[in-house]
Amino acid sequence: MNTPADSFEREWIVSLIQTKMMPPRLPAGCVHRPLLLRRLDERRPRQITLVTAPAGFGKTTLLAAWSEAQTRKKRPVAWLSLDEEDDDPQQLGAYLVAAISRASTEIAWQAQHVLDNDAHTPVRTVISVLLNGIAAYGRSVFLVLDDVDRLSARPVLAIVSRLLRYAPDNLHVLLGARGEPALSLSGLCSPDKLSHVDVDDLRFSLDDAQAFFDHTGNTLLSRNSVELLNSATEGWVAGLQLAVLGLNRVDDVTALAGHLADSRFGIDRYLNDTVFANLPSHMLTFLLCTSILERLTATLCDEVMGGESDSGEKLDWLERHNVFIRPLDETQSWYRYHALLSDALRRRLVRQTPRQVPLLHRRASLWFARARLWPEAVRHALAAGDLAQAAGWAENCAMEMLQRGDPFKLPGWIRKLPPDVIAGRLRLRLAKAWALAMSLETARASKEITKIADDFERVARDDRSVADEVAWAEINAIRAVIAAVNDDSEHALELGRAVVASTAPVDSWVRHYAQSAEIFGLVYRGQFAYISSVWRAAANQVGLSRKPNSTDMLPDVMYGVAALIHGELPEARQVMERAMRYSEEEQGEWSAGAAAVAGCLASIYYECNELSEARKLIEGRMTLALETAPLAASMRYMLTASRLLWRDGKKGPALAVLEDGRQVAITRRWLRLKLACDAETARQLLADGRVAEARQLSDDLSASVPMMCEGRRGSAIETWVSYCVLQARVLLAENAAGDAVGFLSRSLENLVALGWRYAEAAVSLLLALAHEQNGASEQAFAALGNAVRIGSAIGMINSVVDEGAPMRALLARFRRTPSEIAAKHDSYIGTLLSAFDDADNMRSSSSSYADTKMTPGTLSARELEILSYVARGLSNKEVGRSLNLAPETVKWHMKNVFEKLNVNSRFEAVQSAFGLQPGAD
Numbered sequence: 001m002n003t004p005a006d007s008f009e010r011e012w013i014v015s016l017i018q019t020k021m022m023p024p025r026l027p028a029g030c031v032h033r034p035l036l037l038r039r040l041d042e043r044r045p046r047q048i049t050l051v052t053a054p055a056g057f058g059k060t061t062l063l064a065a066w067s068e069a070q071t072r073k074k075r076p077v078a079w080l081s082l083d084e085e086d087d088d089p090q091q092l093g094a095y096l097v098a099a100i101s102r103a104s105t106e107i108a109w110q111a112q113h114v115l116d117n118d119a120h121t122p123v124r125t126v127i128s129v130l131l132n133g134i135a136a137y138g139r140s141v142f143l144v145l146d147d148v149d150r151l152s153a154r155p156v157l158a159i160v161s162r163l164l165r166y167a168p169d170n171l172h173v174l175l176g177a178r179g180e181p182a183l184s185l186s187g188l189c190s191p192d193k194l195s196h197v198d199v200d201d202l203r204f205s206l207d208d209a210q211a212f213f214d215h216t217g218n219t220l221l222s223r224n225s226v227e228l229l230n231s232a233t234e235g236w237v238a239g240l241q242l243a244v245l246g247l248n249r250v251d252d253v254t255a256l257a258g259h260l261a262d263s264r265f266g267i268d269r270y271l272n273d274t275v276f277a278n279l280p281s282h283m284l285t286f287l288l289c290t291s292i293l294e295r296l297t298a299t300l301c302d303e304v305m306g307g308e309s310d311s312g313e314k315l316d317w318l319e320r321h322n323v324f325i326r327p328l329d330e331t332q333s334w335y336r337y338h339a340l341l342s343d344a345l346r347r348r349l350v351r352q353t354p355r356q357v358p359l360l361h362r363r364a365s366l367w368f369a370r371a372r373l374w375p376e377a378v379r380h381a382l383a384a385g386d387l388a389q390a391a392g393w394a395e396n397c398a399m400e401m402l403q404r405g406d407p408f409k410l411p412g413w414i415r416k417l418p419p420d421v422i423a424g425r426l427r428l429r430l431a432k433a434w435a436l437a438m439s440l441e442t443a444r445a446s447k448e449i450t451k452i453a454d455d456f457e458r459v460a461r462d463d464r465s466v467a468d469e470v471a472w473a474e475i476n477a478i479r480a481v482i483a484a485v486n487d488d489s490e491h492a493l494e495l496g497r498a499v500v501a502s503t504a505p506v507d508s509w510v511r512h513y514a515q516s517a518e519i520f521g522l523v524y525r526g527q528f529a530y531i532s533s534v535w536r537a538a539a540n541q542v543g544l545s546r547k548p549n550s551t552d553m554l555p556d557v558m559y560g561v562a563a564l565i566h567g568e569l570p571e572a573r574q575v576m577e578r579a580m581r582y583s584e585e586e587q588g589e590w591s592a593g594a595a596a597v598a599g600c601l602a603s604i605y606y607e608c609n610e611l612s613e614a615r616k617l618i619e620g621r622m623t624l625a626l627e628t629a630p631l632a633a634s635m636r637y638m639l640t641a642s643r644l645l646w647r648d649g650k651k652g653p654a655l656a657v658l659e660d661g662r663q664v665a666i667t668r669r670w671l672r673l674k675l676a677c678d679a680e681t682a683r684q685l686l687a688d689g690r691v692a693e694a695r696q697l698s699d700d701l702s703a704s705v706p707m708m709c710e711g712r713r714g715s716a717i718e719t720w721v722s723y724c725v726l727q728a729r730v731l732l733a734e735n736a737a738g739d740a741v742g743f744l745s746r747s748l749e750n751l752v753a754l755g756w757r758y759a760e761a762a763v764s765l766l767l768a769l770a771h772e773q774n775g776a777s778e779q780a781f782a783a784l785g786n787a788v789r790i791g792s793a794i795g796m797i798n799s800v801v802d803e804g805a806p807m808r809a810l811l812a813r814f815r816r817t818p819s820e821i822a823a824k825h826d827s828y829i830g831t832l833l834s835a836f837d838d839a840d841n842m843r844s845s846s847s848s849y850a851d852t853k854m855t856p857g858t859l860s861a862r863e864l865e866i867l868s869y870v871a872r873g874l875s876n877k878e879v880g881r882s883l884n885l886a887p888e889t890v891k892w893h894m895k896n897v898f899e900k901l902n903v904n905s906r907f908e909a910v911q912s913a914f915g916l917q918p919g920a921d
Contacts, residue, residue: 015373019295019328021099023064023079023144024336027326030061031204031211039197040066040174047172048164052179053199055339056238059176062202063144066174070142076103077142082150083294085375089155093123096163097130100143107137114588121592125624127162129590135168142172149177157182165899203235216244238340241324242275271344275323286314288352291345292360292383295328296335303367304360358384369393378416387421391428398431403509426452430474437481440668449478469504477510480517487631487672489714493521512554519558524714526754528566535559553579561600561632567757569604569794576601592628595621599629599637606640609797609835615644622657623904626664634664635676643802646684647839655684655873656906662875671708672715675701675722682726684873686733687804693878698730721747721759728766737773744770761790762799769806784814785821792828801835808836863900864913866893871910
């Protein structure tokens, strides 16, 4: 059955509530409290002020008054009123960015741009971008988080802790709470930067109470009467507000004071006796019915009241009579009841008319649905017992999030629904599985989609409708994404093909994910010609003239990776540059999408010896790449970043980057990434004469890698090639060239069969050096000639140069030897030899780790000692061996280093502690 909400155009965007980001308007006659305001104004760098008091002591009023004073001084003040709905990290992150944006778009525009345009960027990264914007602003920025004690979820507390721990010196945070928040504030900053305002500070003095009664028009009260009432309430502001309401009915101040002395323990009874009993009946009915609302506006109240049209007048009446109501915005469109009043009203409503409560919530849910305020619409639908309606709205919002590529908000959004409701909604279950797969949480995603598929299989295939076929295609698409993230190229190909071949009318974004998985699988079948035809056909269907979107770019980026692997560097460059422009312009310079493309494009620039362009892409994106980049992009980012540092003579940081990549690989079980980092680590260790360390690495891998990779199909081939190259390098360093030739020859056979010209050329270079060391000059020139032939065609430069002096000598000899290949590619060989000269000049002018001055800051002696080993490129295990520490102990110390230095990787820790600047020319 259609509801009134269905008649509106469906816009399933989960909007933020603007009034949560506005300090409540100060009530008429608000008592000015200059001493407390001055205390809040006392600021030190990274100041945190905690204001705690039970309901009714004026905590929020004080913070609102202070905020208003700062705003009058043209200072940027961001406000956020928190509630239980914010116990979700993505939602809280969105509100924090929006709140700062309201204070100053100049501060938060980068974070807002990333949040709006690249939902794959994790919230912790968005917070980092936001903090960078605050630091760059220079002047003081203020943030008020009211009711912070309502937050309890560990991921949310981690976000707030991150905000406070890493706050720049110019950010001052004020926290309002009814009790001690779950945050561990003692560890966030030194005691001299954490100040408290508590209930004793907020209690009204006699002068405050006198000013309060004067402002409210009770000027006939004697000083003694005011003192009696203030004493009875113990300076409790809400108690004095109750006294104002009671004074109109109770002439005896002494009797009223007696009532108030007990009111905090029997607030319902007092309100019933002195407030509710004396209200006009229609006003009491209005209060009871609208008490279900967290915030009120006239048209919403009209709806809840069953179609009345005078709610605006009633809200005005309540404000004029000071009945615990407060406007939330300047236009007085939105209001909120005081917590004491709303809690008492709700309890009375349930006692008196329990059957009416679902109807009231149902009316509210429909109003919020028409206003497209979906979180509140769903909340009230659930309260009304309309589970199917709530699930339907949540489902539509979930699908909108998926189409925008927004996986992180989805789990929290779906958690709002009871489990039995989710169990009966296939689309919601699929949305949850999509979200987990897109977020790289493949273990949980696989568990979810397996349950869905098992349930789905129970339906006979002959009984399936078109909708069922669409759902089955999505099940396969999700499984294809999981397989791709897990680096299982064979399953990704099989599942991606099934979706692409399906005639079910799946959404285009689903098909794009499937096409990307198919291309990924085809890369490791060596079918680049077919990949190219598939991609071009898909591009023509989309229309190359149309502006692409994020899901359109998925097959493009995957095709660019395929072109890169198959040695089509000019083609890969063109596609990646297009994707990079889109990512930076539409998603943001510091988005996850930009970081992923940056790694691939930077590797191309590096290969083509365009080092300054490669540095621009790499710089500043390390943390983002570590956290969000898929395997292929992460691998190219780490290798390129490390080689750039190595070129600059920064050997320790170059190895630290590889160790960061290795740790990500271990966490995500990405063996291909780990072996790529291991192979590059061995190359750099051997170039520095550290043969024993390289041999240890080689031996550690020999115990496990062959049984996992040798002879296997798919992406395991690339892992096996990395292993063979690593072993060959170590053998060459140990003058065992014959054994090295065996490893390289076997690898080369696989690469030639797959048509991977780029890797074929790189392995041919090393094979040439192995033959040369083995005294087989003819074979060495044949291998080198093959590398030159391919390298000249694809523009390969730095894979040659990075093989060092032995390669330069061999290349110079090859150029002088009469041969058809040498003559045909003489210009290219000349370019390579010039690049060797440039690299030598660069290394001789670069500073090394040993030349830099340490700036230890707050690190302990043990932490500095461990970090100095990390700066040499040692892994946790190697540091442990050197210092006789368990690897877990080293890991624990490094975690402390990360927190103290506000960094997220070994590279950043080394850079911060020892003053190294990445990629400086």
